[in-house]
Amino acid sequence: MTTPEKVVTASSSNGAGDDAEGTVFDIGYQHYDGPREGRNRARLSVYKEGLKISLGLGRGPRAKVLPWLFIGALTLIGAGMAFAAITIDRLAGDGTAEAVGLPSHSDFYGIASILMFIFAAISGPELLCPDRRDGVINLYLVRPLTGTDYIVARWGSFITIMLVVAWLPQIILMTGLTMGAEVPADYLKDNWLNIPKFLGAGAALAVYSGTIALLVAGFTTRRAYASVFMVGLFTVSTPFTFGLAQEIGGTAGKWLSMFNLSNIPMHVNDAIFDSVSGVTMDAPAGEFDTWVLVSWYFLWTLIPAGLLLFRYRRLSV
Amino acid sequence: MESLLSVENLTKQYKGVVALNNVSFEISDGITGILGENGAGKSTTIKIVLGLLEATSGTAKILGETASENINIRSRLGYMPEHDCLPTNVTAAEFLTHMAELSGLPPSHARSRAADTLRHVGLFEERYRSMGGYSTGMKQRVKLAQTLVHDPAIVLLDEPTAGLDPAGREEMLDLVRKTHREFGISILFSSHLMADVERTCDRIIVLRGGKLVQSGEVKSFTEETETVYIVVDTNKDGFIGALEKRGVDVTEGDGGIYVEGSDESVYDHVRDALVDAEAPLRRMGPRRRALTELFEREGDDFSDLPEGVR
Numbered sequence: 085m086t087t088p089e090k091v092v093t094a095s096s097s098n099g100a101g102d103d104a105e106g107t108v109f110d111i112g113y114q115h116y117d118g119p120r121e122g123r124n125r126a127r128l129s130v131y132k133e134g135l136k137i138s139l140g141l142g143r144g145p146r147a148k149v150l151p152w153l154f155i156g157a158l159t160l161i162g163a164g165m166a167f168a169a170i171t172i173d174r175l176a177g178d179g180t181a182e183a184v185g186l187p188s189h190s191d192f193y194g195i196a197s198i199l200m201f202i203f204a205a206i207s208g209p210e211l212l213c214p215d216r217r218d219g220v221i222n223l224y225l226v227r228p229l230t231g232t233d234y235i236v237a238r239w240g241s242f243i244t245i246m247l248v249v250a251w252l253p254q255i256i257l258m259t260g261l262t263m264g265a266e267v268p269a270d271y272l273k274d275n276w277l278n279i280p281k282f283l284g285a286g287a288a289l290a291v292y293s294g295t296i297a298l299l300v301a302g303f304t305t306r307r308a309y310a311s312v313f314m315v316g317l318f319t320v321s322t323p324f325t326f327g328l329a330q331e332i333g334g335t336a337g338k339w340l341s342m343f344n345l346s347n348i349p350m351h352v353n354d355a356i357f358d359s360v361s362g363v364t365m366d367a368p369a370g371e372f373d374t375w376v377l378v379s380w381y382f383l384w385t386l387i388p389a390g391l392l393l394f395r396y397r398r399l400s401v
Numbered sequence: 402m403e404s405l406l407s408v409e410n411l412t413k414q415y416k417g418v419v420a421l422n423n424v425s426f427e428i429s430d431g432i433t434g435i436l437g438e439n440g441a442g443k444s445t446t447i448k449i450v451l452g453l454l455e456a457t458s459g460t461a462k463i464l465g466e467t468a469s470e471n472i473n474i475r476s477r478l479g480y481m482p483e484h485d486c487l488p489t490n491v492t493a494a495e496f497l498t499h500m501a502e503l504s505g506l507p508p509s510h511a512r513s514r515a516a517d518t519l520r521h522v523g524l525f526e527e528r529y530r531s532m533g534g535y536s537t538g539m540k541q542r543v544k545l546a547q548t549l550v551h552d553p554a555i556v557l558l559d560e561p562t563a564g565l566d567p568a569g570r571e572e573m574l575d576l577v578r579k580t581h582r583e584f585g586i587s588i589l590f591s592s593h594l595m596a597d598v599e600r601t602c603d604r605i606i607v608l609r610g611g612k613l614v615q616s617g618e619v620k621s622f623t624e625e626t627e628t629v630y631i632v633v634d635t636n637k638d639g640f641i642g643a644l645e646k647r648g649v650d651v652t653e654g655d656g657g658i659y660v661e662g663s664d665e666s667v668y669d670h671v672r673d674a675l676v677d678a679e680a681p682l683r684r685m686g687p688r689r690r691a692l693t694e695l696f697e698r699e700g701d702d703f704s705d706l707p708e709g710v711r
Contacts, residue, residue: 113521115552115585116510116551118507119506120506120551121507122473122476122505123472125502125506126502128502129503133499142492142495143491144531214489218488218489219484219486222484223480223486223500223503224503226453226475227475227500227503227504228474228503228504229472229503230472
């Protein structure tokens with residue numbers, strides 16, 4: 085170990101002479117004898133880093149623009165819906181907004197799902213592609229961390245962000261409607277069930293879109309390819325399946341309609357709110373029993389999750 | 402001396418291709434070079450030691466553990482890959498803090514270790530700059546720093562001088578030496594550049610085509626020869642003529658001359674020739690073999706190299 089070395093780093097300008105010199109002592113290399121928290125710390129670190137990457141924190145301004153733009157836009161939708169309902173109720177009397185069918189909690193994800201898909205398509209690849217393209221994954225896998233730990237932590241961080249993105253506007257909507265009601269406590273008493281409903285429906289949408297986005301990102305090192313592929317998958321599947329399903333009709337048409345990837349979580353949303361949203365209104369798949377639609381949702385979430393896990397378990401440096 | 406790394410009868414086959422063939426060696430405290438051409442099995446050995454690849458047969462233990470069975474042991478290891486492995490859009494300080502946490506250090510300790518380690522590799526002033534703007538030499542230093550940030554017991558460096566210019570290469574070799582001599586961290590240094598290994602390592606392991614060819618102390622490979630190297634200040638030609646007149650075989654090179662000194666009488670001839678030519682002597686001494694020279698001389702067959710100590 086080296087001998088402590090005096091390094092002069094700054095001089096005082098107050099005329100106090102040598103005594104006022106700022107000094108730093110280079111005490112050489114110090115061995116670390118503090119706590120080592122092993123694999124759990126490593127998993128937590130990957131999770132935390134995933135949150136920061138998703139929100140662009142600790143990165144340049146460009147990395148922050150898109151995530152915050154989407155979060156802002158979704159929040160504005162929630163706030164706008166609350167503002168519209170409050171205004172109508174104030175002008176035309178309590179309950180008017182509901183009576184005229186103004187969009188509310190059950191309709192929010194139908195309106196916002198396209199933004200959620202685009203957000204997932206843009207942010208998801210950011211979490212996985214650069215690590216493999218830049219070779220950083222090599223440094224992860226030589227630490228007390230397996231490929232499974234890495235992908236589970238990254239998935240967890242992305243789903244956390246997706247949940248925030250899905251729930252925040254609904255919370256704002258609920259808060260706005262409650263505060264705007266004549267008697268907020270009564271409104272909350274009558275509508276509190278909407279809270280677990282929008283939490284459940286939001287979770288369904290967040291887990292589904294987040295998992296598929298990460299699966300796509302798991303197979304390319306280029307973020308742009310992953311984003312374009314995912315957006316393409318969702319935008320193409322909607323008109324293609326809708327048009328063909330209408331053409332074919334019958335059970336075959338209903339099954340074809342099930343492959344409309346945008347609608348898969350929306351059927352779950354409909355089941356939770358016991359209503360039909362604007363995006364699923366004309367979908368032949370909506371005629372299936374709820375258990376079929378929910379099972380279909382789980383199939384489309386669990387299989388991509390399994391494939392993603394399998395991909396990273398087999399990943400070698 | 403206690404073994405930090407031991408490899409016993411290690412074999413690795415990839416779909417009929419033998420990457421490692423029954424390799425055994427041990428590494429103790431110090432800097433050990435693992436030398437071989439591309440495809441000799443150096444990286445495969447390192448990856449098996451780190452638990453990233455399964456061996457077809459044999460065992461590889463580091464710090465007394467098999468890394469694939471106990472991955473927590475990796476929190477005491479450092480690994481510097483040969484290829485790029487740095488993100489471009491984060492600062493070195495941020496990146497190193499994350500790497501320290503990945504090795505199990507709590508965040509507050511990770512932050513201070515990151516700053517200290519960047520100071521040790523000479524990047525303290527640049528620590529808040531995005532790594533995308535770093536030069537190749539700076540990137541290599543960050544790569545080395547991330548192996549040290551969690552204070553490992555041993556680091557495995559895969560071609561650490563790859564892609565560096567001569568000045569950068571020299572700086573990196575200095576850092577590698579400093580890592581052991583000042584920081585007390587043992588090193589396994591993989592390279593295909595014999596000069597780097599010779600100048601940096603205490604011991605070497607030579608792999609060729611997946612087989613262990615030699616292992617031993619570098620000094621046993623670069624022992625003194627019977628050739629005497631002489632440098633005179635002036636009248637070199639007169640001195641050479643005086644030596645040849647006395648029947649001494651002379652070879653010119655490296656700014657001086659070489660004479661064979663197996664017979665002690667050659668020193669008398671050198672003395673007399675210096676007097677005759679009135680050539681002031683600047684330097685005279687036995688010449689050490691360079692590792693590169695030995696390998697060149699033996700060509701494709703390493704079997705005549707001095708037997709090293711296992």
